[in-house]
Amino acid sequence: MRLITDRLLLRPLRPGDEADVLAYRGRADVSRYLESEPMTPGDVEGFIAERATATSLDKDGDRILLAAELDGHVIGDVRLRAGRLEDAQGELGWVFHPGHHGRGYATEAARALMRLGFEDLGLHRVWAQLDPRNKASARVCERLGMRQEALLIEESRFKGEWGDLAIYALLAREWTSTRK
Numbered sequence: 749m750r751l752i753t754d755r756l757l758l759r760p761l762r763p764g765d766e767a768d769v770l771a772y773r774g775r776a777d778v779s780r781y782l783e784s785e786p787m788t789p790g791d792v793e794g795f796i797a798e799r800a801t802a803t804s805l806d807k808d809g810d811r812i813l814l815a816a817e818l819d820g821h822v823i824g825d826v827r828l829r830a831g832r833l834e835d836a837q838g839e840l841g842w843v844f845h846p847g848h849h850g851r852g853y854a855t856e857a858a859r860a861l862m863r864l865g866f867e868d869l870g871l872h873r874v875w876a877q878l879d880p881r882n883k884a885s886a887r888v889c890e891r892l893g894m895r896q897e898a899l900l901i902e903e904s905r906f907k908g909e910w911g912d913l914a915i916y917a918l919l920a921r922e923w924t925s926t927r928k
């Protein structure tokens with residue numbers, strides 16, 4: 749599984765990526781709106797091992813997780829997670845190093861994964877969920893052409909407080925029509 753975009757190589761995580769992954773997933777600012785806490789040096793090897801083979805959606809709950817490589821370094825990762833395969837839905841997610849924010853890399857990587865989902869995997873709907881305070885992530889959704897479908901108020905406990913949740917999505921026919 750390798751996807752090449754204008755500026756990035758998207759490929760599975762692999763042993764050797766530990767320092768690059770820890771450099772962003774180990775940061776408190778990066779995990780502010782993630783369910784996970786900042787990664788520790790002890791976590792990173794297992795994190796990579798668990799995801800290195802996440803390259804296809806063959807059964808319910810499978811995910812594709814790809815490292816975004818720029819100039820030989822992993823600067824972030826994107827994932828597409830299936831629910832029930834028969835629903836043909838894919839949930840997108842993205843995490844990038846702050847040193848590489850503001851250049852469009854997350855949108856570029858996510859768009860490649862969205863294209864894979866719609867055009868190669870036959871997904872019917874691609875969606876994302878995020879904390880609405882995460883404005884940068886909401887803007888990624890908007891740049892991808894997704895529409896906000898829901899804003900759930902205080903629907904869960906998130907890091908010790910009530911958390912809101914925004915849902916964004918795009919249907920396959922909407923993806924196709926924007927390409928015409």
Ligand SMILES: CC(C)(COP(=O)(O)OP(=O)(O)OC[C@H]1O[C@@H](n2cnc3c(N)ncnc32)[C@H](O)[C@@H]1OP(=O)(O)O)[C@@H](O)C(=O)NCCC(=O)NCCS
Nearest residue numbers: 778781842843844849850851852853854855878884885887
């Ligand atoms: C969410 C996250 C990936 C967004 O990163 P980002 O840098 O804002 O998004 P992109 O890489 O797509 O860059 C887009 C920005 O680059 C700008 N940009 C500059 N050059 C660009 C180019 N060539 N192409 C596209 N955009 C470009 C855009 O204008 C945009 O800026 P704006 O949002 O201020 O309008 C990042 O904030 C992050 O990793 N956060 C921590 C993890 C996280 O919260 N993940 C999401 C959980 S739901």
